[in-house]
Amino acid sequence: MDAVNATARPASTAFAWSGKQKLALLALLAYTVYVIAQIDLSPARLLSGLHQGARFLSRMFPPDVGKMDVLWEGIRETLQIAVLATVGGVALSLPVGLMAARNMVPHWLCAGARGLIAVCRAVHPVITAIMFVKAVGFGPLAGILALTVATVGFVGKLFADAIEEISHKQIEAVRATGASFGNVVLFGVLPQVMSRFVGFATYQLDSNLRNSTMVGIVGAGGIGGALFSAFLRFEYSFVCTILATVIAIIVVGELVVNATRKALDV
Amino acid sequence: MNTTASAGSLHIQGLVKEYRPGVPVLKSIDLKIDGTGLTSIIGPSGTGKSTLIRCINRLVDPTAGAIWLDVGGQRLDMARLQGAALRHSRRHIGMVFQEYNLVERLTVMENLLTGRLGYLSAWKAWRRKFAPEDFERAYQLLDVVGLGSFANQRADALSGGQRQRVGIARALMQQPALLLADEPTSSLDPKTSVEIIQLLGDQGRERGIPVIVNIHDVELARRYSDRIVGMTGGHVVYDGPPAGLTDDHLQTIYGGQAWMQ
Amino acid sequence: MSESLALASAAAPRRWQRFTLTQRLLRYGVWLLIVWAVVQSVRTIEVIPEFLYDAPEQMGDMLTRMWPVDWSHYPAVVHAALMETLHMATLGTVLALVLAVPLALLVAGNITHNRALNLAARVVLVASRSVNSLVWALLFVAIFGPGPLAGMFAIAFRSVGFVGKLLGEAIEQTPRGPIEALQAAGASTAAQVWYGYWPHIKPAFWSVVLLRWDINVRESGVLGLVGAGGIGVALDTALNLFQWTQVAVILIAVFAIVVLAEVVVTQVRKRVL
Numbered sequence: 001m002d003a004v005n006a007t008a009r010p011a012s013t014a015f016a017w018s019g020k021q022k023l024a025l026l027a028l029l030a031y032t033v034y035v036i037a038q039i040d041l042s043p044a045r046l047l048s049g050l051h052q053g054a055r056f057l058s059r060m061f062p063p064d065v066g067k068m069d070v071l072w073e074g075i076r077e078t079l080q081i082a083v084l085a086t087v088g089g090v091a092l093s094l095p096v097g098l099m100a101a102r103n104m105v106p107h108w109l110c111a112g113a114r115g116l117i118a119v120c121r122a123v124h125p126v127i128t129a130i131m132f133v134k135a136v137g138f139g140p141l142a143g144i145l146a147l148t149v150a151t152v153g154f155v156g157k158l159f160a161d162a163i164e165e166i167s168h169k170q171i172e173a174v175r176a177t178g179a180s181f182g183n184v185v186l187f188g189v190l191p192q193v194m195s196r197f198v199g200f201a202t203y204q205l206d207s208n209l210r211n212s213t214m215v216g217i218v219g220a221g222g223i224g225g226a227l228f229s230a231f232l233r234f235e236y237s238f239v240c241t242i243l244a245t246v247i248a249i250i251v252v253g254e255l256v257v258n259a260t261r262k263a264l265d266v
Numbered sequence: 267m268n269t270t271a272s273a274g275s276l277h278i279q280g281l282v283k284e285y286r287p288g289v290p291v292l293k294s295i296d297l298k299i300d301g302t303g304l305t306s307i308i309g310p311s312g313t314g315k316s317t318l319i320r321c322i323n324r325l326v327d328p329t330a331g332a333i334w335l336d337v338g339g340q341r342l343d344m345a346r347l348q349g350a351a352l353r354h355s356r357r358h359i360g361m362v363f364q365e366y367n368l369v370e371r372l373t374v375m376e377n378l379l380t381g382r383l384g385y386l387s388a389w390k391a392w393r394r395k396f397a398p399e400d401f402e403r404a405y406q407l408l409d410v411v412g413l414g415s416f417a418n419q420r421a422d423a424l425s426g427g428q429r430q431r432v433g434i435a436r437a438l439m440q441q442p443a444l445l446l447a448d449e450p451t452s453s454l455d456p457k458t459s460v461e462i463i464q465l466l467g468d469q470g471r472e473r474g475i476p477v478i479v480n481i482h483d484v485e486l487a488r489r490y491s492d493r494i495v496g497m498t499g500g501h502v503v504y505d506g507p508p509a510g511l512t513d514d515h516l517q518t519i520y521g522g523q524a525w526m527q
Numbered sequence: 528m529s530e531s532l533a534l535a536s537a538a539a540p541r542r543w544q545r546f547t548l549t550q551r552l553l554r555y556g557v558w559l560l561i562v563w564a565v566v567q568s569v570r571t572i573e574v575i576p577e578f579l580y581d582a583p584e585q586m587g588d589m590l591t592r593m594w595p596v597d598w599s600h601y602p603a604v605v606h607a608a609l610m611e612t613l614h615m616a617t618l619g620t621v622l623a624l625v626l627a628v629p630l631a632l633l634v635a636g637n638i639t640h641n642r643a644l645n646l647a648a649r650v651v652l653v654a655s656r657s658v659n660s661l662v663w664a665l666l667f668v669a670i671f672g673p674g675p676l677a678g679m680f681a682i683a684f685r686s687v688g689f690v691g692k693l694l695g696e697a698i699e700q701t702p703r704g705p706i707e708a709l710q711a712a713g714a715s716t717a718a719q720v721w722y723g724y725w726p727h728i729k730p731a732f733w734s735v736v737l738l739r740w741d742i743n744v745r746e747s748g749v750l751g752l753v754g755a756g757g758i759g760v761a762l763d764t765a766l767n768l769f770q771w772t773q774v775a776v777i778l779i780a781v782f783a784i785v786v787l788a789e790v791v792v793t794q795v796r797k798r799v800l
Contacts, residue, residue, distance in 0.1 A: 136585075186388055191369050
């Protein structure tokens with residue numbers, strides 16, 4: 001009897017969306033309509049925007065290659081900011097991340113480190129850049145400090161999470177040989193997370209390269225300053241040059257880093 | 267073959283362990299283990315075999331009782347040691363684990379060298395500046411356990427039996443006065459289990475140190491141990507040679523009869 | 528046995544090397560490169576010592592000017608701006624999803640076999656990621672004029688690269704087994720995607736979407752600094768007018784909304800993942 005009932009269920013209920021899922025989709029659609037009205041996204045506006053966009057693109061090409069020294073100066077400063085912020089930030093996030101891992105340190109230390117990381121992450125690098133500009137003046141130092149803070153927040157959190165996920169058994173064995181805490185970290189913890197840590201660090205280098213192009217907009221050094229003033233002066237062809245250079249550097253950087261990691265097997 | 271400085275002797279007095287207050291897993295264990303030879307601890311799951319072994323090198327902290335370890339002319343109460351003294355004493359106790367517990371991303375050689383970490387500062391260890399004798403001993407041990415050509419293989423590329431051999435070699439790198447093994451054969455097939463137990467027994471005899479093994483395969487324990495300690499309900503209920511282990515004893519330890527036929 | 532071993536060890540002491548020669552050279556090379564980059568950067572960076580010395584004093588000055596916090600500014604200006612920021616972030620994320628899913632399908636080698644299409648999609652995704660959301664905002668303010676519309680497009684166009692790349696990677700890691708089973712049963716590509724790939728990438732999908740939304744809430748907060756709507760406009764105004772007490776309430780509001788977004792994301796993750 002039960003067998004008959006089981007086969008009588010209609011096939012159309014397979015893969016059907018539950019009531020909750022349908023409701024969620026409806027809510028999302030309603031919200032979208034509401035927001036579109038709020039931000040004044042009308043077909044007319046979109047059309048005029050497309051128009052403007054086309055005009056814009058035509059003014060960006062061909063890219064202006066007459067200001068290479070300004071470009072080079074800005075790019076050099078951007079690279080400096082990215083390198084120093086990444087190296088400094090990564091170096092700091094090793095101990096901070098270790099201290100924020102629940103399975104490694106006493107509870108109070110872990111809570112403190114996690115709090116520090118949360119604060120570093122919560123504030124946008126541009127805002128920290130504004131504050132550092134106020135503190136140490138215009139120029140690349142403010143940018144470096146702002147991005148170091150952002151690096152510690154990002155890499156520190158991921159590193160701490162990675163440490164919390166490692167296998168305890170491997171650590172237990174190292175402890176059982178009488179190794180000191182430092183040795184346990186070196187031989188038990190680091191081998192398990194080193195590969196991921198390098199991944200985070202290289203991702204952050206990439207991210208800092210991108211972010212260092214924008215802290216200049218608030219005066220913290222780098223190509224962002226030149227970019228912003230080009231915008232204000234409607235020199236869109238120069239803007240195109242700058243953007244193309246930035247994209248090229250980032251792409252090349254990614255390729256180089258990936259190849260190096262493969263060769264070093266990290 | 268270099269023997270250890272001196273064989274350790276273990277004297278456990280009144281050991282009690284409660285994971286939850288008022289619910290003791292180990293209920294006052296008294297045990298004396300010295301000389302050489304393989305001692306097997308048998309008993310049903312949850313009776314505290316693993317807890318007992320782990321209390322000896324303080325991977326688990328006992329609630330009460332004393333664990334006297336005689337090593338190098340010193341008498342140490344493992345239950346009471348803290349900090350640096352505890353770490354120094356752990357050098358003398360080698361441990362082999364059920365799931366091998368090798369550092370998977372390191373090579374076999376580096377895993378063996380972790381056995382010497384108790385003797386090296388972190389700075390030297392980072393730069394892998396172990397003493398030359400350590401490397402030599404490591405190669406010898408690899409030959410002894412039959413993995414001579416595996417020195418530069420990554421640990422996660424090995425089979426279970428091979429990993430356990432590396433685990434044993436790592437424990438022996440410490441030149442321990444006492445060798446512990448927490449269910450070393452539970453994750454291995456029957457043939458490999460026999461090889462591992464034999465290896466443990468042979469190494470113990472050759473180095474003149476006691477070997478304490480936690481095991482749930484009674485037949486294996488019977489065939490290869492020199493002494494059997496049977497536990498049930500947190501007490502020791504049998505302590506003697508394998509020959510003296512009768513079916514009645516087994517029934518007391520494990521309960522039930524069907525599994526014995 | 529011990530004798531023969533002793534003989535063997537005396538004859539040829541075995542040395543152990545952690546890395547092969549090539550690896551060692553490479554590692555040393557990378558180390559040198561990093562050191563050189565740092566030294567170069569430190570040497571040529573322009574730091575004005577006077578600014579550095581009075582930095583603590585400046586920070587202290589800024590903090591004193593921020594107190595007492597001007598709470599009345601919140602209902603007046605900040606609340607509406609915060610809501611606008613949220614709308615920008617959410618709609619921008621949704622739009623990014625709409626754009627990123629087809630791109631992810633194009634960039635995944637196991638769905639699209641045309642190498643040229645893969646490359647083209649990858650280029651689009653990289654370009655989207657490489658340009659900062661602030662720069663996108665500048666572009667869209669020039670196109671659409673100031674306001675949250677520009678901000679929304681900036682968020683969307685920036686997020687496409689992030690979401691598309693991660694989704695593409697998730698698709699490429701889908702195991703072949705279920706897909707082959709569907710192919711064997713005669714399913715179309717669309718059916719394979721919906722019934723074979725989608726169930727597997729669902730957790731990654733939600734995880735990526737939630738993560739990006741969280742990041743976008745943060746990003747939307749600053750886009751107003753270049754005129755693209757949201758709380759950044761209020762911040763820019765307050766900064767230009769040196770109204771530090773208002774700056775303080777804005778910073779607090781931004782912090783609060785970021786924390787709120789994180790809480791929401793954690794809760795949703797618990798339920799969905």
